[in-house]
Ligand SMILES: [Fe+2]
């Protein structure tokens with residue numbers, strides 16, 4: 001198994017794309033199936049975002065100052081996804097906004113993944129050596145064991161959703 005950081009992150013992306021497609025295919029299906037898939041999507045996203053925020057992004061920022069703008073934009077995209085995840089985790093599939101919110105989350109994350117894979121991962125691969133990428137990957141493998149698995153949903157967010165949908 002490769003420990004290369006970019007290979008590991010792309011494997012996560014692949015799994016997310018699979019879950020996104022499964023959700024889209026289940027849009028007309030039973031609510032319980034959509035609820036289950038969203039649970040899996042939220043877990044995959046929470047772990048992945050944590051590893052990027054804690055290891056990959058700060059490391060790239062430190063080693064490749066030219067990519068500062070890409071990293072800052074990526075942090076903001078994570079932030080938007082985090083907000084949607086924190087809302088979704090409080091919602092039930094029977095909620096009329098559940099599928100719409102999940103669809104917006106998926107669109108956002110797909111865009112974000114494309115930017116990572118096409119715009120700045122190749123620059124990181126070019127600039128950092130194999131050993132460096134493997135070291136970063138090993139740190140991510142280690143950290144994954146303790147990574148949070150579900151988004152935190154502050155009570156304030158839940159209250160705001162309830163108020164908006166009342
Ligand atoms: Fe990311």
Ligand SMILES: [Fe+2]
Nearest residue numbers: 009052113116
């Ligand atoms: Fe990513």
